[in-house]
Amino acid sequence: MASGIRLSDRTVRFALKPLVFAASLGPFVWLVWAALTGNLSANPLSDLTNETGVWTLRFVCITLTITPLRRVTGWNAVIRFRRMMGLYAFFYGTLHFSTYIVLDRFAGLVDFPDGIVSWTTVRNLAASIAGDIYKRPFITVGFTALMLMVPLAVTSTSGMIRRLGGRRWNLLHRLIYLTAIGGVVHYWWLVKADIRRPQIYAAVVGILLTFRLVRRLQESRAAAARQGYPGRARQNAAAGNRADNAITSQEDGK
Numbered sequence: 001m002a003s004g005i006r007l008s009d010r011t012v013r014f015a016l017k018p019l020v021f022a023a024s025l026g027p028f029v030w031l032v033w034a035a036l037t038g039n040l041s042a043n044p045l046s047d048l049t050n051e052t053g054v055w056t057l058r059f060v061c062i063t064l065t066i067t068p069l070r071r072v073t074g075w076n077a078v079i080r081f082r083r084m085m086g087l088y089a090f091f092y093g094t095l096h097f098s099t100y101i102v103l104d105r106f107a108g109l110v111d112f113p114d115g116i117v118s119w120t121t122v123r124n125l126a127a128s129i130a131g132d133i134y135k136r137p138f139i140t141v142g143f144t145a146l147m148l149m150v151p152l153a154v155t156s157t158s159g160m161i162r163r164l165g166g167r168r169w170n171l172l173h174r175l176i177y178l179t180a181i182g183g184v185v186h187y188w189w190l191v192k193a194d195i196r197r198p199q200i201y202a203a204v205v206g207i208l209l210t211f212r213l214v215r216r217l218q219e220s221r222a223a224a225a226r227q228g229y230p231g232r233a234r235q236n237a238a239a240g241n242r243a244d245n246a247i248t249s250q251e252d253g254k
Protein backbone atom coordinates (compact mmCIF):
# COMPACT_ATOMS: atom_id res chain seq x y z
CA MET A 1 0.00 0.00 0.00
CA ALA A 2 2.60 2.54 1.14
CA SER A 3 6.11 2.88 -0.27
CA GLY A 4 7.69 1.39 2.86
CA ILE A 5 10.12 2.47 5.55
CA ARG A 6 13.74 1.52 4.86
CA LEU A 7 16.16 0.85 7.71
CA SER A 8 19.30 -1.23 7.39
CA ASP A 9 19.42 -4.71 8.91
CA ARG A 10 22.18 -3.53 11.27
CA THR A 11 20.08 -0.58 12.51
CA VAL A 12 17.16 -2.88 13.27
CA ARG A 13 19.28 -5.59 14.86
CA PHE A 14 21.74 -3.54 16.89
CA ALA A 15 19.87 -0.31 17.65
CA LEU A 16 16.11 -0.67 17.35
CA LYS A 17 15.71 -4.16 18.80
CA PRO A 18 17.76 -3.52 21.99
CA LEU A 19 15.92 -0.19 22.39
CA VAL A 20 12.48 -1.81 22.09
CA PHE A 21 13.57 -4.64 24.41
CA ALA A 22 14.71 -2.17 27.10
CA ALA A 23 11.59 0.00 26.71
CA SER A 24 9.35 -3.06 27.08
CA LEU A 25 11.09 -4.00 30.31
CA GLY A 26 10.45 -0.45 31.58
CA PRO A 27 7.05 -1.11 33.25
CA PHE A 28 8.51 -4.07 35.17
CA VAL A 29 11.55 -2.07 36.34
CA TRP A 30 9.29 0.82 37.32
CA LEU A 31 6.95 -1.48 39.31
CA VAL A 32 9.86 -3.08 41.21
CA TRP A 33 11.34 0.35 41.94
CA ALA A 34 7.97 1.81 43.02
CA ALA A 35 7.23 -1.21 45.26
CA LEU A 36 10.66 -1.07 46.93
CA THR A 37 10.60 2.69 47.50
CA GLY A 38 6.96 2.96 48.59
CA ASN A 39 5.93 4.87 45.48
CA LEU A 40 2.75 2.89 44.83
CA SER A 41 -0.72 4.02 45.96
CA ALA A 42 -2.38 3.41 49.33
CA ASN A 43 -3.25 -0.08 48.04
CA PRO A 44 0.12 -1.36 46.71
CA LEU A 45 -0.92 -5.00 46.41
CA SER A 46 -3.84 -4.14 44.16
CA ASP A 47 -1.54 -1.81 42.15
CA LEU A 48 0.85 -4.68 41.43
CA THR A 49 -1.95 -6.98 40.21
CA ASN A 50 -3.67 -4.29 38.16
CA GLU A 51 -0.51 -2.85 36.58
CA THR A 52 0.81 -6.27 35.49
CA GLY A 53 -2.70 -7.12 34.17
CA VAL A 54 -3.04 -3.96 32.13
CA TRP A 55 0.49 -4.36 30.69
CA THR A 56 -0.37 -7.90 29.63
CA LEU A 57 -3.34 -6.57 27.67
CA ARG A 58 -1.28 -3.71 26.21
CA PHE A 59 1.39 -6.10 24.92
CA VAL A 60 -1.27 -8.40 23.45
CA CYS A 61 -2.65 -5.35 21.59
CA ILE A 62 0.85 -4.26 20.47
CA THR A 63 1.51 -7.79 19.14
CA LEU A 64 -1.75 -7.67 17.19
CA THR A 65 -0.82 -4.25 15.78
CA ILE A 66 2.39 -5.48 14.08
CA THR A 67 0.79 -7.14 11.02
CA PRO A 68 -1.63 -4.26 10.21
CA LEU A 69 1.24 -1.80 10.72
CA ARG A 70 3.38 -3.79 8.28
CA ARG A 71 0.62 -3.85 5.70
CA VAL A 72 -0.31 -0.17 6.04
CA THR A 73 3.24 1.25 6.14
CA GLY A 74 4.93 -1.35 3.94
CA TRP A 75 7.65 -1.58 6.62
CA ASN A 76 8.40 -5.32 6.47
CA ALA A 77 11.11 -5.27 9.16
CA VAL A 78 8.49 -4.49 11.80
CA ILE A 79 7.57 -8.20 11.71
CA ARG A 80 10.88 -8.83 13.48
CA PHE A 81 9.41 -7.30 16.64
CA ARG A 82 6.32 -9.53 16.72
CA ARG A 83 7.89 -12.42 18.62
CA MET A 84 9.46 -10.08 21.19
CA MET A 85 6.14 -8.32 21.80
CA GLY A 86 4.28 -11.65 22.12
CA LEU A 87 6.85 -12.95 24.60
CA TYR A 88 6.57 -9.73 26.60
CA ALA A 89 2.79 -10.23 26.74
CA PHE A 90 3.43 -13.71 28.13
CA PHE A 91 6.05 -12.35 30.55
CA TYR A 92 3.65 -9.73 31.99
CA GLY A 93 0.82 -12.32 32.03
CA THR A 94 2.97 -14.73 34.03
CA LEU A 95 3.95 -11.91 36.39
CA HIS A 96 0.26 -10.98 36.75
CA PHE A 97 -0.69 -14.56 37.60
CA SER A 98 2.25 -14.83 40.04
CA THR A 99 1.27 -11.65 41.88
CA TYR A 100 -2.29 -12.97 42.10
CA ILE A 101 -1.03 -16.31 43.49
CA VAL A 102 1.15 -14.67 46.13
CA LEU A 103 -0.78 -11.53 47.03
CA ASP A 104 -4.34 -12.84 46.66
CA ARG A 105 -4.36 -16.61 47.16
CA PHE A 106 -1.31 -17.25 49.37
CA ALA A 107 -2.09 -14.23 51.55
CA GLY A 108 -5.60 -15.61 51.97
CA LEU A 109 -4.48 -18.96 53.42
CA VAL A 110 -5.35 -18.90 57.10
CA ASP A 111 -3.45 -21.77 58.62
CA PHE A 112 -0.27 -23.67 57.91
CA PRO A 113 -0.60 -26.97 59.82
CA ASP A 114 2.78 -28.32 58.62
CA GLY A 115 4.60 -24.96 58.44
CA ILE A 116 4.72 -22.45 55.55
CA VAL A 117 7.16 -24.47 53.41
CA SER A 118 5.39 -27.83 53.11
CA TRP A 119 3.42 -29.98 50.68
CA THR A 120 0.24 -29.20 52.66
CA THR A 121 0.72 -25.49 51.89
CA VAL A 122 1.30 -26.25 48.17
CA ARG A 123 -1.85 -28.45 48.12
CA ASN A 124 -3.96 -25.83 49.93
CA LEU A 125 -2.68 -23.09 47.62
CA ALA A 126 -3.46 -25.15 44.50
CA ALA A 127 -6.96 -25.92 45.87
CA SER A 128 -7.53 -22.22 46.60
CA ILE A 129 -6.46 -21.20 43.04
CA ALA A 130 -8.55 -23.97 41.41
CA GLY A 131 -11.58 -23.05 43.57
CA ASP A 132 -11.27 -19.38 42.58
CA ILE A 133 -10.94 -20.23 38.85
CA TYR A 134 -14.10 -22.31 39.19
CA LYS A 135 -16.05 -19.80 41.30
CA ARG A 136 -15.31 -16.36 39.78
CA PRO A 137 -16.08 -16.09 36.04
CA PHE A 138 -13.64 -13.20 35.45
CA ILE A 139 -10.84 -15.35 36.88
CA THR A 140 -11.96 -18.30 34.69
CA VAL A 141 -11.70 -16.11 31.59
CA GLY A 142 -8.35 -14.55 32.62
CA PHE A 143 -6.87 -17.97 33.34
CA THR A 144 -8.08 -19.33 29.97
CA ALA A 145 -6.64 -16.29 28.16
CA LEU A 146 -3.26 -16.85 29.83
CA MET A 147 -3.25 -20.62 29.19
CA LEU A 148 -3.89 -19.94 25.48
CA MET A 149 -0.60 -18.03 25.41
CA VAL A 150 1.40 -21.05 26.64
CA PRO A 151 1.49 -22.93 23.28
CA LEU A 152 2.40 -19.66 21.57
CA ALA A 153 5.35 -19.04 23.89
CA VAL A 154 6.48 -22.68 23.59
CA THR A 155 6.40 -22.59 19.78
CA SER A 156 8.04 -19.17 19.47
CA THR A 157 11.56 -20.56 18.86
CA SER A 158 12.96 -20.74 15.33
CA GLY A 159 13.27 -24.53 15.68
CA MET A 160 9.55 -24.85 16.46
CA ILE A 161 8.62 -22.51 13.58
CA ARG A 162 10.62 -24.74 11.22
CA ARG A 163 9.21 -27.96 12.68
CA LEU A 164 5.58 -26.80 12.46
CA GLY A 165 5.93 -25.09 9.09
CA GLY A 166 4.76 -21.53 8.39
CA ARG A 167 1.14 -22.39 7.64
CA ARG A 168 0.50 -24.52 10.73
CA TRP A 169 2.46 -22.11 12.93
CA ASN A 170 0.35 -19.19 11.71
CA LEU A 171 -2.82 -21.16 12.31
CA LEU A 172 -1.79 -22.02 15.89
CA HIS A 173 -0.78 -18.44 16.58
CA ARG A 174 -4.29 -17.25 15.83
CA LEU A 175 -4.95 -18.29 19.45
CA ILE A 176 -3.73 -14.79 20.29
CA TYR A 177 -7.10 -13.49 18.99
CA LEU A 178 -8.87 -15.49 21.72
CA THR A 179 -6.39 -14.24 24.33
CA ALA A 180 -7.14 -10.66 23.30
CA ILE A 181 -10.91 -11.19 23.48
CA GLY A 182 -10.54 -13.06 26.79
CA GLY A 183 -8.35 -10.26 28.21
CA VAL A 184 -10.98 -7.64 27.35
CA VAL A 185 -13.86 -9.74 28.77
CA HIS A 186 -11.81 -10.39 31.94
CA TYR A 187 -11.16 -6.64 32.35
CA TRP A 188 -14.76 -5.61 31.56
CA TRP A 189 -16.08 -8.19 34.04
CA LEU A 190 -13.89 -7.15 36.97
CA VAL A 191 -14.50 -3.43 36.69
CA LYS A 192 -17.28 -2.42 38.98
CA ALA A 193 -18.28 1.11 37.99
CA ASP A 194 -16.30 3.00 35.36
CA ILE A 195 -16.15 0.80 32.26
CA ARG A 196 -14.50 3.42 30.02
CA ARG A 197 -11.03 1.81 30.08
CA PRO A 198 -12.21 -1.71 29.21
CA GLN A 199 -14.37 -0.10 26.49
CA ILE A 200 -11.26 1.49 24.95
CA TYR A 201 -9.45 -1.87 24.92
CA ALA A 202 -12.56 -3.54 23.45
CA ALA A 203 -12.54 -0.96 20.64
CA VAL A 204 -8.80 -1.43 19.98
CA VAL A 205 -9.09 -5.24 19.88
CA GLY A 206 -12.25 -4.92 17.75
CA ILE A 207 -10.46 -2.76 15.17
CA LEU A 208 -7.40 -5.04 15.06
CA LEU A 209 -9.52 -8.16 14.56
CA THR A 210 -11.80 -6.47 12.02
CA PHE A 211 -8.73 -5.54 9.97
CA ARG A 212 -7.87 -9.24 9.71
CA LEU A 213 -11.44 -10.26 8.96
CA VAL A 214 -11.71 -7.73 6.14
CA ARG A 215 -8.42 -8.90 4.64
CA ARG A 216 -9.48 -12.53 4.81
CA LEU A 217 -12.77 -11.67 3.08
CA GLN A 218 -10.88 -9.78 0.38
CA GLU A 219 -8.51 -12.71 -0.10
CA SER A 220 -11.27 -15.31 -0.35
CA ARG A 221 -13.21 -13.07 -2.77
CA ALA A 222 -10.08 -12.76 -4.91
CA ALA A 223 -9.61 -16.55 -4.76
CA ALA A 224 -13.24 -17.06 -5.83
CA ALA A 225 -12.70 -14.67 -8.75
CA ARG A 226 -9.76 -16.79 -9.85
CA GLN A 227 -11.83 -20.01 -9.83
CA GLY A 228 -12.04 -20.03 -13.57
CA TYR A 229 -8.25 -20.11 -13.79
CA PRO A 230 -7.16 -23.25 -11.90
CA GLY A 231 -3.54 -23.02 -13.09
CA ARG A 232 -3.22 -19.49 -11.78
CA ALA A 233 -5.07 -20.37 -8.55
CA ARG A 234 -2.58 -23.21 -7.92
CA GLN A 235 0.34 -20.85 -8.51
CA ASN A 236 -1.13 -18.30 -6.12
CA ALA A 237 -1.75 -20.94 -3.41
CA ALA A 238 1.89 -22.05 -3.68
CA ALA A 239 2.99 -18.42 -3.52
CA GLY A 240 0.81 -17.97 -0.41
CA ASN A 241 2.51 -20.94 1.26
CA ARG A 242 5.94 -19.56 0.43
CA ALA A 243 4.93 -16.13 1.76
CA ASP A 244 3.67 -17.68 5.04
CA ASN A 245 6.97 -19.48 5.55
CA ALA A 246 8.97 -16.38 4.64
CA ILE A 247 7.04 -14.14 7.03
CA THR A 248 7.38 -16.54 9.97
CA SER A 249 11.09 -17.01 9.39
CA GLN A 250 11.50 -13.22 9.33
CA GLU A 251 10.47 -13.30 13.03
CA ASP A 252 14.03 -14.45 13.46
CA GLY A 253 15.46 -11.58 11.53
CA LYS A 254 16.41 -13.82 8.60
Ligand code: HEM
Nearest residue numbers: 049050053054056057093097100142143145146183187190
Ligand atom coordinates in the same frame (compact mmCIF):
# COMPACT_ATOMS: atom_id res chain seq x y z
C1 HEM B 1 -4.36 -16.72 35.50
C2 HEM B 1 -4.82 -15.70 34.87
C3 HEM B 1 -5.32 -14.43 35.52
C4 HEM B 1 -5.73 -14.16 36.80
C5 HEM B 1 -5.84 -15.12 37.96
C6 HEM B 1 -6.07 -12.75 36.85
C7 HEM B 1 -6.52 -12.09 37.99
C8 HEM B 1 -6.73 -10.74 38.09
C9 HEM B 1 -7.12 -10.04 39.30
C10 HEM B 1 -7.38 -10.70 40.67
C11 HEM B 1 -7.21 -8.73 39.00
C12 HEM B 1 -7.56 -7.58 39.96
C13 HEM B 1 -9.04 -7.51 40.14
C14 HEM B 1 -9.51 -6.40 41.05
O1 HEM B 1 -8.78 -5.44 41.26
O2 HEM B 1 -10.60 -6.53 41.54
C15 HEM B 1 -6.91 -8.59 37.59
C16 HEM B 1 -6.89 -7.42 36.90
C17 HEM B 1 -6.64 -7.31 35.56
N1 HEM B 1 -6.24 -8.31 34.69
FE1 HEM B 1 -6.06 -10.25 35.15
N2 HEM B 1 -5.86 -12.20 35.62
C18 HEM B 1 -5.40 -13.18 34.77
C19 HEM B 1 -5.04 -13.08 33.44
C20 HEM B 1 -5.11 -11.91 32.73
C21 HEM B 1 -4.79 -11.78 31.33
C22 HEM B 1 -4.31 -12.94 30.43
C23 HEM B 1 -4.98 -10.48 31.00
C24 HEM B 1 -4.79 -9.79 29.69
C25 HEM B 1 -4.73 -10.35 28.52
C26 HEM B 1 -5.41 -9.78 32.21
C27 HEM B 1 -5.72 -8.44 32.28
C28 HEM B 1 -6.11 -7.79 33.44
C29 HEM B 1 -6.44 -6.38 33.48
C30 HEM B 1 -6.42 -5.43 32.28
C31 HEM B 1 -6.78 -6.08 34.81
C32 HEM B 1 -7.26 -4.75 35.37
C33 HEM B 1 -6.20 -3.73 35.49
C34 HEM B 1 -6.74 -2.43 36.04
O3 HEM B 1 -7.82 -2.40 36.67
O4 HEM B 1 -6.06 -1.42 35.85
N3 HEM B 1 -5.48 -10.68 33.23
N4 HEM B 1 -6.62 -9.82 37.07
